[in-house]
Amino acid sequence: MFLTMLSCPRCGTGNLKEGRSLSMHLTRYCSGPSLLFHAQRGTLAKKRSHELMLSGSCPSTYQQQIRNFNSLMVDVSVPTINTLHGMPSLSHLSSTQSELGNCNVHYSGFDTDLSTPASVDDQINTNDYSVTDPVIEKCSFQRNTICLPPDIAFQVHLLSQMNTHRGNDLNMFNEVI
């Protein structure tokens, strides 16, 4: 029985038997150009090599990630006003004057600056006390102080409803909204 010995058509090396050994070489060991040879070089250059992923392309160490997580700074850079808010909605246009008067949603009040003390409770903490006076600590949660815009309120309600169904995968939150 005679077997034909072939060299690899891609890399030109090897003395391979026809059939399985050639296909094994092509799929596993061949270093020659593959079908991606015809792809654009820019596309290939954007891909990370395995060494890059292992060596230091990770943005931060564990300690840095923990430090970033624990930092109290919350920089919310999301736009709170839709560019379309200047245009009255269809429901607004179709509402009567009395219905609009009963509406409890105020867009203008949503962006009020909460950094300045506005309530009596906040002023208590800023006053000077004598040594013996106890400092009464209160929860910082601002209950019923902000009228959310309807689109934000809708999303909060949706998340709340989804949260009541215990069988839901928590990853669904990220997919729906």
Next chain:
Amino acid sequence: MDYTTLQILSRKQLVQLLTKYYQLNFLKPTLHSVPLTDGSVATVPIFDVKALLIAFLNDPLRMRQENFASNYDIFTGKAKLPTSTLDEIHTGSLWEQARQKYCGDDPDAFPLALVCFYDKTNTDVFGSLSCAPFICTPSFLNKDCCNDDSNYMVLGYIPNLGYGKGKAKKQTAEMKLQDEHNCLSLITNQIIKIHEEGGFWTEVMG
């Protein structure tokens, strides 16, 4: 709802927005690195116990008379009417001793006992993704409210310390237990600190 003007935020953006405007930063856990006896490090998320207790005690929806144990005065820790029935926590024989020891007859002392629960829970079907939440609820709530998870306060999550270690006995049972207790001490030390500082001042049902 008019969907033409609907502004959709991602979940992360929405949570950040609500956190900022409702000032809910105290609900964010802090990550602590706990060195383990095998040389590795466990990252443990821990919540601020004092902030959670104040949030509970200042919550008018939770601090309602119908949520409290029957025949119990939450400000004194004593039964409103003498009774020999054993049902709620304050009717137990050790309750009065504990109340007398820690609160005595101080009119400003608010007896606040915590019922704590700690057990491992799985988040997948394989058992590798698991953690052990440390949960507590005030003892002045009645039985129905104690069973309601909306009244739970999660003080921290202890990660699966045995993950990836296999069955080879590189650590003794004492070392494993010590690792777990080192993680738990991040929570219990907060409670000890509150006690050693003489508690905190806050307004309950004001």
